[in-house]
Amino acid sequence: MASSKVGSIGEYIRDQRTRAKISLRQLADVSGISNPYLSQIERGLRKPSAEILQQIAKGLRISAEALYVQAGILEDRRSDTDVHTAIRADLLLTERQKQILLDVYESFRRENEAAGATSEQHQDTGKDEVG
Incomplete structure (x- = not known):
């Protein structure tokens, strides 16, 4: 079961690295993880620890939580993780x-939760658009 996640975390890391236009060697340098070990992780041959994932996240400038969820270490706690x-x-x-941006987003969510926000409130979005 964990082995299926190993490949997917490697693919996810590779995808994030290529989107960031960072070479494997550059990621190795900024994360402090050896190039061969990173390569093995990306190819699904190694299962990275939470500490290694945290170093990779720092190198990619992404959330360590996102990597933990992808690796199956944490459950995806909410739908706003993608945001x-x-x-x-x-x-x-x-x-x-x-x-x-994250602070503003979270404040809107808290405000709407407190007000019992529903999908009907989406009708207000047209009023707030900047033209």
Whole structure:
């Protein structure tokens, strides 16, 4: 069962690395993980520990949580994980901008949860558009 996740985490890491336009050698340098070991992880031959995943996440500038979920270490706790992952993976944003976006996003979610938000509130979106 875990072996099926090993391949998928490797594929996910490779996908994130290629999207970030980082070579395997560059990722090895910034993450502090050897090039051969990273290659084995990407090819599904090795199962990385949580610590290794954290180093890879730092090198890719993505959420370690996203890698943990992909590796089967953590359960995907909410549907907003994709939003968090997308914001954290955006190379055009600074770390400060990413954090601000995440803070605003979470504040809207909390506000809507507190108000018992439903799909009817989506009708308001047209009023807030900037033209």
